Amino acid sequence: MSDIIQLLPDHVANQIAAGEVVQRPSSVVKELLENSIDAKATEIKLLIKNAGKTLIQVIDNGKGMSVTDARLSFERHATSKIKAAEDLFALHTKGFRGEALASIAAIAHVELKTKVEDVELGTAITIEGSSIVDQNAVAAQKGTSIAVKNLFFNIPARRNFLKSDAVELRHIIDEFHRVVLAHPQINFSMYHNGNTLFDLRSENFRQRIVHTFGKKTNEKLVPVDEDTELLKISGFIGKPEYAKKSRGEQFFFVNQRFIKSPYLNHAILAAFEGLLPNSKYPSYFLNLSVDPKSIDINIHPTKTEIKFDDEPTIYALLRAAVKHSLGQFSIAPILDFKRDASMDTPYHQHRHNEQISSPKVEVDPNFNPFAKSYNNPPTSSPAWEALYTGLDKESADQNNNFSEVQYESDELQSSIFDEDEGKKVHNTFQLQNKYIISTIKSGMVVIDQNRAHERILYEDFLKQITVKDAVCQQLMFPLELEFSTKELEVLQSIKDQLEHAGFVFDDLGHTKAVISAIPVAIKENDVSKVFVQLIDDVQNEVPDFNFSTSDLLAKTFAKSLAIKNGKKLNITEQEFIVNSLFACKEPAISLTNKAIFTTIETSEIESKFN
Numbered sequence: 001m002s003d004i005i006q007l008l009p010d011h012v013a014n015q016i017a018a019g020e021v022v023q024r025p026s027s028v029v030k031e032l033l034e035n036s037i038d039a040k041a042t043e044i045k046l047l048i049k050n051a052g053k054t055l056i057q058v059i060d061n062g063k064g065m066s067v068t069d070a071r072l073s074f075e076r077h078a079t080s081k082i083k084a085a086e087d088l089f090a091l092h093t094k095g096f097r098g099e100a101l102a103s104i105a106a107i108a109h110v111e112l113k114t115k116v117e118d119v120e121l122g123t124a125i126t127i128e129g130s131s132i133v134d135q136n137a138v139a140a141q142k143g144t145s146i147a148v149k150n151l152f153f154n155i156p157a158r159r160n161f162l163k164s165d166a167v168e169l170r171h172i173i174d175e176f177h178r179v180v181l182a183h184p185q186i187n188f189s190m191y192h193n194g195n196t197l198f199d200l201r202s203e204n205f206r207q208r209i210v211h212t213f214g215k216k217t218n219e220k221l222v223p224v225d226e227d228t229e230l231l232k233i234s235g236f237i238g239k240p241e242y243a244k245k246s247r248g249e250q251f252f253f254v255n256q257r258f259i260k261s262p263y264l265n266h267a268i269l270a271a272f273e274g275l276l277p278n279s280k281y282p283s284y285f286l287n288l289s290v291d292p293k294s295i296d297i298n299i300h301p302t303k304t305e306i307k308f309d310d311e312p313t314i315y316a317l318l319r320a321a322v323k324h325s326l327g328q329f330s331i332a333p334i335l336d337f338k339r340d341a342s343m344d345t346p347y348h349q350h351r352h353n354e355q356i357s358s359p360k361v362e363v364d365p366n367f368n369p370f371a372k373s374y375n376n377p378p379t380s381s382p383a384w385e386a387l388y389t390g391l392d393k394e395s396a397d398q399n400n401n402f403s404e405v406q407y408e409s410d411e412l413q414s415s416i417f418d419e420d421e422g423k424k425v426h427n428t429f430q431l432q433n434k435y436i437i438s439t440i441k442s443g444m445v446v447i448d449q450n451r452a453h454e455r456i457l458y459e460d461f462l463k464q465i466t467v468k469d470a471v472c473q474q475l476m477f478p479l480e481l482e483f484s485t486k487e488l489e490v491l492q493s494i495k496d497q498l499e500h501a502g503f504v505f506d507d508l509g510h511t512k513a514v515i516s517a518i519p520v521a522i523k524e525n526d527v528s529k530v531f532v533q534l535i536d537d538v539q540n541e542v543p544d545f546n547f548s549t550s551d552l553l554a555k556t557f558a559k560s561l562a563i564k565n566g567k568k569l570n571i572t573e574q575e576f577i578v579n580s581l582f583a584c585k586e587p588a589i590s591l592t593n594k595a596i597f598t599t600i601e602t603s604e605i606e607s608k609f610n
């Protein structure tokens with residue numbers, strides 16, 4: 001049999017290698033931006049046309065390339081960054097594999113223009129599918145411009161595989177975020193089809209985060225700082241109440257390189273444990289500095305995965321640092337509070353065990369749950385009172401079956417008796433600032449205060465929005481809120497529902513929203529927070545969640561305004577929650593289909609004493 005093995009021609013080998021480095025336009029953006037940073041540029045411009053399918057151009061004021069280097073830069077394994085394998089253990093540059101430009105040139109039309117300091121003329125080179133088609137000496141500024149046109153022109157399968165412009169642009173912006181956050185001292189600008197998307201000037205890390213993600217980010221950030229011999233951690237985490245439905249804003253930078261690490265991400269989640277609403281993701285922007293010798297960046301061609309020598313220790317340090325920050329800024333008052341797993345029982349399971357009749361009582365649309373005092377709890381006698389039969393005031397007085405539990409908390413006891421309400425006996429008390437406990441005929445009911453209040457507010461808002469009879473409060477001075485054009489578009493799309501809910505807009509234009517009246521149930525100070533959450537929710541709306549916009553709106557309002565776990569409630573507030581909850585149409589199921597309350601039968605308690 002004749003020999004069958006052949007060496008692949010270079011251009012074919014380059015195309016194959018390109019597949020590893022360049023998956024889509026955003027991969028090119030990453031490689032070009034990183035080269036500019038390695039060239040010590042202080043000013044970097046990114047120009048994109050048609051989400052990178054037509055043009056990706058990066059212009060920098062870095063050190064440039066000589067004529068020879070300019071030609072060599074497109075060869076495979078051509079790099080100025082390492083000379084020997086040992087250099088891999090002391091990396092201070094982003095690139096080192098010498099593959100990016102060769103790969104890009106194999107699958108696109110590339111125009112390079114570059115000039116080093118102290119020479120008169122620069123070099124222009126045009127390459128199409130790995131072959132140089134043109135080279136000239138040209139007048140140029142110091143620095144480098146690389147334009148990548150018609151990506152995948154010679155690999156139609158790849159080109160067809162590209163997603164819509166919106167999706168590809170999203171990937172490019174994600175990549176841009178990672179680079180600009182890792183280098184806040186560098187000026188970056190980005191343009192898409194002639195529009196400026198970003199114009200970032202040299203600044204500190206916090207300012208860079210805020211200028212990248214918008215002014216409203218500032219108030220959400222909590223600093224993290226930890227300096228140990230092995231690891232230095234600096235940066236910010238997002239407060240739990242601003243956690244997002246999508247993973248969006250999660251960034252680890254190790255020695256100024258963005259990395260993905262499910263393991264370290266887990267360390268952060270562990271630190272946030274018990275503080276996040278279900279299925280929400282915390283934001284974080286964390287810089288880790290370690291000795292370059294202690295990591296291996298070489299395990300992935302796009303270098304977003306790295307290996308640490310001592311991962312478990314890094315995990316532990318990171319988790320402790322984040323926990324510390326959450327605690328220090330008193331965001332985590334009940335950090336060590338162990339959740340009762342039974343509270344997480346999905347409703348359908350719960351329902352099999354319990355027979356709870358849904359009361360047929362309408363919510364009073366006029367009551368204001370945020371009025372300073374909770375003086376007017378709904379007083380109607382709904383079906384839920386069946387739960388309480390046998391516990392009218394006298395019998396409660398006589399049996400005084402509350403006394404044992406009152407001993408549990410002196411603090412609470414005093415707050416019960418401080419209430420100047422005569423001889424009235426209260427059947428509720430609060431546990432761990434999270435659960436409201438109330439006695440019922442068959443034993444006791446334990447209510448999750450946050451889920452309960454969400455349910456109450458939700459039903460109230462939904463009714464207001466659908467019946468369109470919201471009561472609004474006129475503001476003394478109209479409230480002006482700044483939003484991006486995209487955010488304002490979202491608000492415009494739900495303007496009708498917002499008006500039904502009680503908002504009155506003087507202006508909902510291209511730069512800001514001017515609001516002259518708001519629903520009574522919302523405090524003026526909360527409006528901005530609620531709108532931000534609303535925009536986020538509408539944008540991230542998951543299809544199977546999508547009952548209707550009104551429903552989403554009511555849910556968002558309820559979730560952002562509900563009393564959180566960890567808040568101490570006085571007796572009136574506790575009673576308000578209990579009474580209003582059982583006046584709801586669906587008092588048992590939370591907005592995320594979990595149990596709102598559970599009951600513990602006296603027989604169950606008795607059995608424990610046997």
Ligand code: ADP
Pocket residue numbers: 031035036038039060062063064065073074078079080081094095096097098099100101102143144
């Ligand atoms: P690597 O970055 O891994 O070295 P690349 O293929 O990305 O490999 O680049 C090859 C070489 O081209 C670099 O090592 C560098 O010397 C040179 N180079 C690329 N881009 C620039 C730039 N913007 N400014 C100066 N030199 C550059």
Ligand code: MG
Pocket residue numbers: 031034035094095096098100101
């Ligand atoms: Mg490179």
